[in-house]
Structure formats: C-alpha cells, structure tokens
Amino acid sequence: MTVLDAPVEVPTRGALTSRPYQVSSVRHQTHDIVTIDVAPQQHPIAFKPGQFDMVYVYGVGEAAISISSDPATPGLLSHTIRAVGWVTKALNDLQPGTTIGIRGPYGRPWPLEEAEGKDLVVITGGIGMAPVRPAIVQALRHRERFGRIVLLKGARSPRDLVFRDDLDRWHADRSIDVHVTVDSAVRGWSGRVGVVTKLIPRVPFDPENSVILLCGPEVMMWFSAEALLGRGVPAERIYVTLERNMKCGVGSCGHCQLGSKFLCRDGPVFSWDEVAALLDVREL
Amino acid sequence: MYAPEVEAPAAVVLPASGLDDLLTALTGRGYEVRGPTLRDGVVIHDRLTGAQDLPRGVGDEQRPGHYRTTPREDDALFGYAVGPSSAKRALFPPRQPLWSAVSVGDADFEIREADRPSPRVALFGLRPCELAAIAVQDRVLLHGAVPDEVYTANRADLLLIGVECGDPAATCFCSSMATGPGTDQGADLLLTELLGGEHRFLLRAPTAAGQALVADLDTRPATEADLAARDALLEDAAGAMERHLDTDGVHDLLLGNLEHPRWDDIAKRCLACGNCTLVCPTCFCTTVEDTTDLAGTTATRERRWDSCFSLDFTHTGPASVRNTTRARYRQWLTHKLATWIDQFDTSGCVGCGRCITWCPVGIDLTAEVATIKRTSEDPDAPARS
Numbered sequence: 161m162t163v164l165d166a167p168v169e170v171p172t173r174g175a176l177t178s179r180p181y182q183v184s185s186v187r188h189q190t191h192d193i194v195t196i197d198v199a200p201q202q203h204p205i206a207f208k209p210g211q212f213d214m215v216y217v218y219g220v221g222e223a224a225i226s227i228s229s230d231p232a233t234p235g236l237l238s239h240t241i242r243a244v245g246w247v248t249k250a251l252n253d254l255q256p257g258t259t260i261g262i263r264g265p266y267g268r269p270w271p272l273e274e275a276e277g278k279d280l281v282v283i284t285g286g287i288g289m290a291p292v293r294p295a296i297v298q299a300l301r302h303r304e305r306f307g308r309i310v311l312l313k314g315a316r317s318p319r320d321l322v323f324r325d326d327l328d329r330w331h332a333d334r335s336i337d338v339h340v341t342v343d344s345a346v347r348g349w350s351g352r353v354g355v356v357t358k359l360i361p362r363v364p365f366d367p368e369n370s371v372i373l374l375c376g377p378e379v380m381m382w383f384s385a386e387a388l389l390g391r392g393v394p395a396e397r398i399y400v401t402l403e404r405n406m407k408c409g410v411g412s413c414g415h416c417q418l419g420s421k422f423l424c425r426d427g428p429v430f431s432w433d434e435v436a437a438l439l440d441v442r443e444l
Numbered sequence: 445m446y447a448p449e450v451e452a453p454a455a456v457v458l459p460a461s462g463l464d465d466l467l468t469a470l471t472g473r474g475y476e477v478r479g480p481t482l483r484d485g486v487v488i489h490d491r492l493t494g495a496q497d498l499p500r501g502v503g504d505e506q507r508p509g510h511y512r513t514t515p516r517e518d519d520a521l522f523g524y525a526v527g528p529s530s531a532k533r534a535l536f537p538p539r540q541p542l543w544s545a546v547s548v549g550d551a552d553f554e555i556r557e558a559d560r561p562s563p564r565v566a567l568f569g570l571r572p573c574e575l576a577a578i579a580v581q582d583r584v585l586l587h588g589a590v591p592d593e594v595y596t597a598n599r600a601d602l603l604l605i606g607v608e609c610g611d612p613a614a615t616c617f618c619s620s621m622a623t624g625p626g627t628d629q630g631a632d633l634l635l636t637e638l639l640g641g642e643h644r645f646l647l648r649a650p651t652a653a654g655q656a657l658v659a660d661l662d663t664r665p666a667t668e669a670d671l672a673a674r675d676a677l678l679e680d681a682a683g684a685m686e687r688h689l690d691t692d693g694v695h696d697l698l699l700g701n702l703e704h705p706r707w708d709d710i711a712k713r714c715l716a717c718g719n720c721t722l723v724c725p726t727c728f729c730t731t732v733e734d735t736t737d738l739a740g741t742t743a744t745r746e747r748r749w750d751s752c753f754s755l756d757f758t759h760t761g762p763a764s765v766r767n768t769t770r771a772r773y774r775q776w777l778t779h780k781l782a783t784w785i786d787q788f789d790t791s792g793c794v795g796c797g798r799c800i801t802w803c804p805v806g807i808d809l810t811a812e813v814a815t816i817k818r819t820s821e822d823p824d825a826p827a828r829s
C-alpha cells in the first residue's frame with residue numbers, strides 16, 4: 161500500500177452534507193402518508209427512477225426516502241413518506257414553507273431500458289408505490305417503447321391506497337393495465353380483496369418477455385418472486401428494491417450491508433438472482 | 445502524491461540515546477507527535493513530548509480477555525505489543541462533527557459545515573500490523589467510491605513511523621495475515637529496536653520524507669551484524685507467535701457455513717458488548733446523532749463509531765434484522781474475514797489480536813475459525829456473498 165508523501169488533495173466536501181430546500185406543498189395521501197414537494201430551483205437534483213435521497217428534519221434526523229416525482233420535471237421534487245418513527249412522523253407533520261434538508265440522489269435505479277421492447281410489470285405493496293411511480297411515469301412518457309404495462313397494486317385497506325389520482329388517470333386513459341386489491345375491505349369497496357401475490361398467476365403478460373419491478377415488504381416480495389418464477393419469469397428479470405437501516409447512503413457507514421453488498425450503493429435495486437440466496441439466510 | 449522510491453536507501457543505525465533527536469526533528473518540522481505511552485497501566489497512543497514519554501522497560505502480558513503491563517529486565521522502549529488504541533483513533537476519531545443547521549427565522553435554516561483542518565501529525569511507533577491496518581482503512585475510506593472527508597483530511601499531512609516487533613503478545617497472529625512482525629512498507633520511516641549489545645535502532649526510510657528525517661540524525665551505516673540481528677529478531681518473533689489463522693479458503697469456509705451450529709455456541713458466550721469492534725483498527729461502521737442546543741437555534745449532526753453488535757444497528761421498521769447475538773457475531777466475523785475481501789480486495793483483519801485480548805469473555809476468532817473449519821458440515825457448500 162501507499163504512503164502519502166505529500167499532502168493529498170482533500171476532495172470536495174459535502175457527501176454527507178444536507179442542503180436546505182423549502183417545502184412548497186404537503187399533500188396528504190392517507191391518514192399516515194404524505195407527499196412533500198420542494199421546488200429545487202437553485203440546486204436541482206437529477207435522478208433516475210428508483211433512486212432515493214436522505215431527507216433531514218431540523219434537529220430530528222435523517223431518513224432514506226425514495227424520490228416519487230417525475231424525473232423529467234426537475235422543478236418538482238417529491239418524497240412520499242409513511243409515518244413510522246421520529247423522522248417520518250416529523251415529516252408527516254410538516255407545514256408548507258418549512259425548510260427541510262435533502263442530499264442525494266443515491267443508489268442504483270430501476271433498469272427501465274432493459275424493459276424496452278418487453279412487457280413491464282410493476283407489483284407494489286403499500287408505500288412501495290413511491291419508488292416505482294417515477295418508473296411508471298417515465299415509461300408512460302415513452303409508451304411506444306414498451307409492450308404491456310401492468311400495475312398490480314396492493315394495500316392493507318382502501319384507506320391505505322396511495323396515489324389515487326394517478327390510479328384514476330391511468331385507469332381512464334387505458335395505457336396501463338391497473339389491478340388494485342386490498343387485504344381487507346370496508347363497506348363501499350367494490351374492488352378486489354386479497355393479497356397482491358394472488359393476482360400474479362392470472363394477469364395477462366408474457367412471462368418470457370417481461371421485466372418485473374417489485375416493491376413492498378420483504379415477505380410480499382418473496383411470495384411475489386416465487387409466483388413469478390412459477391409463471392416462468394427468469395430470476396434475472398425480476399427486480400426488487402430492498403430496505404435496510406441506512407445512515408450515510410454512500411457506502412461508508414456499514415449499516416446497510418447484506419452479505420458483501422452495500423444496499424445503498426450496490427442497490428437498493430437488485431435482480432432476484434443477485435439477492436435471493438442472501439435473503440434466504442435468516443438475519444443476514 | 446505518492447512517490448515510490450526507485451532504490452531503497454541503505455539502513456542506518458541510531459544509538460538509543462539518539463531517539464530523542466528523532467522526536468525533536470519531528471517537532472521541529474511542526475509535527476504533533478503521537479505514540480505509545482503508559483497510562484494507568486496500559487500502553488496507549490497519546491501525545492509525546494520526547495523519548496522520556498515512551499514506556500521504558502515495560503512489557504506486557506496478553507491472553508484472551510486479559511491485559512497487563514509487566515516490568516522488563518532491560519531498557520527496551522518498545523518491549524510490548526499493541527494496546528487497545530490504534531491509529532483509527534487519530535485518523536477516524538470516535539466522534540466527528542459533520543455539520544450544523546443554524547435556524548434562520550421560524551422555519552428556515554442554513555447549513556454550516558464543520559471545520560476540516562489537516563493537522564500535521566506524526567504517528568510514532570506504529571507496529572507493522574497497525575501500518576497494515578492504515579493501508580486497509582486507506583482502501584475503505586480514501587480510495588472507496590466516495591473518499592471520506594474526515595479520514596482524508598486527517599490523512600493529508602500525516603507522517604508514519606513504524607517499529608518492527610521483537611516481542612509479540614500471545615494474542616498476536618500477524619504472521620498468519622502476512623502483516624508482520626517485520627515490514628518494508630507502509631511508513632515513512634521504519635525502526636527496529638536492537639537490544640543485544642549496544643541498545644540501538646536500525647532505521648530504514650522508504651519515502652523521501654523519511655529520508656529527510658534520517659539526514660538530520662547522527663547515524664552510522666548498518667553493518668552485516670546489525671542486519672543479521674534484525675533478521676534473527678524477526679525470525680524469533682515469528683517463531684514465538686502462538687496463534688495462527690488459516691487464511692487459505694477462509695472466505696468460502698465462512699460464507700459456506702452461515703448456518704453452522706458454532707454460531708449458536710459463540711452466541712452463548714458473546715455479550716454483544718461491541719468491545720471487539722471498538723478496539724479493531726479496521727472497523728469503520730458509524731452512526732449519526734443530531735442534537736439541538738438549549739436555545740434551539742443550532743442543530744448539530746455528529747458522526748460516531750458504531751458497532752454491528754448493537755441491536756439498533758439494523759433497525760428497520762418493526763424490528764431489527766439481526767435480532768440475535770448469533771447473527772451479529774456472524775456478521776462481524778464474516779465481514780472481517782470474507783465479505784471484506786469482496787468489497788475491498790483485502791482482508792479486514794490484520795492479525796493484531798486486540799479483539800481477543802479485549803473481549804471480556806475471551807472469544808478468540810482464530811479458535812472459532814479453526815473449529816468451524818474442523819467441523820464444517822459441508823465443505824463444498826456454496827459461498828453466499
């Protein structure tokens with residue numbers, strides 16, 4: 161190894177430094193999920209679908225949050241957040257006009273180019289819509305490049321359904337085949353009831369010529385992957401996005417390791433054949 | 445940047461009485477010198493004002509879960525092995541302020557980055573395993589995808605002065621990891637303490653900075669006898685090493701045995717205290733803390749060492765991923781000896797033995813690896829990384 165003879169050049173600062181952004185609007189999606197918009201005029205964040213940011217609340221802390229807006233609209237950057245703990249609850253309670261900190265984008269995006277010329281099948285559970293929404297929006301902008309575009313979307317109950325206006329719009333213009341299901345119905349729900357994985361064997365798409373984007377709780381992704389493999393989709397064309405505790409986003413804090421992978425840097429998007437054996441080891 | 449020497453200059457000899465001149469030469473060049481010194485019965489790294497601060501005539505006794513300094517019968521200045529502190533403390537400190545958010549009005553704030561000076565520091569008396577540990581940290585924190593700003597700043601104006609080992613502890617296994625007891629690289633200046641006959645130091649300077657230092661000292665050329673004394677010293681040291689780790693195939697051995705019953709056995713003894721990660725010179729995991737001042741006008745973000753042994757480390761949503769001690773010890777050991785190689789093309793272990801000595805229950809990774817190897821159910825099981 162090298163000894164440094166002369167002073168090394170200290171690289172540009174700031175890999176871990178948040179930048180302030182003013183919240184332009186807070187849109188309540190459900191009782192515990194909000195979409196927070198900022199208008200990053202000064203420091204736009206160019207991102208690809210599936211990438212995430214570290215979002216900071218003054219004095220509270222940071223959380224890894226996927227970018228849920230349209231990559232082609234740099235003037236609007238959105239994050240959709242479910243309140244589960246300190247930071248995410250504080251984000252849910254924000255008022256427009258407040259400043260938050262953002263650094264990013266981080267991580268490996270969804271392989272949308274690979275899906276061109278094929279069917280694009282998106283399967284989500286709950287807040288799992290957030291990281292795939294930019295992919296769907298981008299695919300619809302270039303609709304002609306894809307075969308079928310199918311969305312299987314699960315939620316615990318009708319009141320937990322996020323991005324309803326998107327769903328209504330996509331449903332109406334028929335450019336995308338939307339299937340929504342809830343785990344448990346309430347009065348007035350006329351849609352499907354049951355777990356989203358149950359839909360996989362039935363919906364029309366070409367298993368041998370498709371790319372799958374899968375995002376939800378790990379068990380849901382596990383069962384979905386099994387169902388997809390059962391239908392003949394090759395493991396290397398099933399993509400999942402994984403969640404682990406993340407403190408840095410840049411491969412240095414060590415928290416997000418799964419085997420030899422740093423999820424923040426090598427992922428969070430992986431093909432099923434890259435991670436299935438690792439996810440199969442309990443508590444790895 | 446790095447300028448490898450075309451030809452290694454010949455070794456020279458400095459009488460033990462001249463060591464103070466070396467320290468003076470360093471301070472004269474503006475370096476803050478940090479090196480081994482005795483504090484509360486433990487050899488640690490701290491600021492040195494002169495050779496009188498070195499632990500003279502001090503040895504040590506190390507075993508799993510046991511450390512004690514002992515008097516020696518000679519005047520050796522480096523007659524002990526590594527203590528609990530390592531260069532990591534200086535280059536990647538336990539607490540590192542990152543930035544502050546200073547509030548402006550009710551709902552707005554500005555970011556102020558922490559000062560990041562590059563202190564002019566000479567780390568003195570580092571053992572070959574410690575130099576190797578710096579080389580490992582260089583790979584992780586300097587040459588990684590995103591160079592770490594704290595490490596890079598502390599590394600920028602650093603001088604390294606190594607000392608070869610004549611008296612390894614019973615917990616050392618550097619010869620297995622090919623990091624010691626002798627070395628030709630990793631430092632600006634390398635010392636070998638020779639005790640038989642005249643108390644003297646053999647000096648070798650692999651870099652220009654080291655050579656410039658040597659030029660300031662009153663030395664004589666090394667003789668065949670001096671060089672032979674060094675060879676004998678290193679041979680004895682390697683021969684005295686009680687512990688060994690069989691690195692051959694250890695990557696696949698561990699990753700192919702993720703469900704080995706030995707992990708359960710270790711978990712019965714391990715307290716998940718994290719001592720091993722704190723004393724390890726290569727462990728780099730960190731977490732961050734946000735604190736707000738009393739007035740609520742400044743929120744400071746600080747990074748501090750973390751340990752994969754803590755339950756919070758993998759907290760995600762309703763629970764942690766690694767709930768059991770079994771999973772946490774397995775993560776630590778497989779990272780050190782296996783996945784580290786995939787990530788950084790080097791082992792994460794340099795064989796310093798600190799984790800063995802400072803483990804309160806004396807868990808010894810070399811013994812655990814040997815047991816897994818001996819009892820590996822399926823030596824051909826696929827390695828998962």
Ligand SMILES: Cc1cc2nc3c(=O)[nH]c(=O)nc-3n(C[C@H](O)[C@H](O)[C@H](O)COP(=O)(O)OP(=O)(O)OC[C@H]3O[C@@H](n4cnc5c(N)ncnc54)[C@H](O)[C@@H]3O)c2cc1C
Nearest residue numbers: 223224225226241242245246247248290404405759760761
């Ligand atoms: C790549 C990535 C993308 C994500 N995208 C989104 C998103 O778009 N929307 C969204 O609502 N959530 C997302 N999450 C989850 C989000 O990061 C956690 O919910 C959040 O960190 C919880 O922080 P907290 O302080 O509110 O919770 P607390 O429970 O108070 O946090 C305690 C600790 O647990 C960690 N933690 C808790 N839950 C999770 C979790 N589910 N995943 C990872 N770490 C967790 C926190 O980082 C923190 O270290 C994403 C996570 C990752 C890794």
Ligand code: SF4
Nearest residue numbers: 724793794796797799
């Ligand atoms: S794992 Fe143990 S022996 Fe290896 S470098 Fe770390 S502390 Fe030293």
Ligand code: SF4
Nearest residue numbers: 714715717718720803
């Ligand atoms: S191996 Fe020893 S030092 Fe490490 S966490 Fe377990 S008890 Fe603590």
Ligand code: FES
Nearest residue numbers: 409411413414424
């Ligand atoms: S989040 Fe820090 S290493 Fe991945």
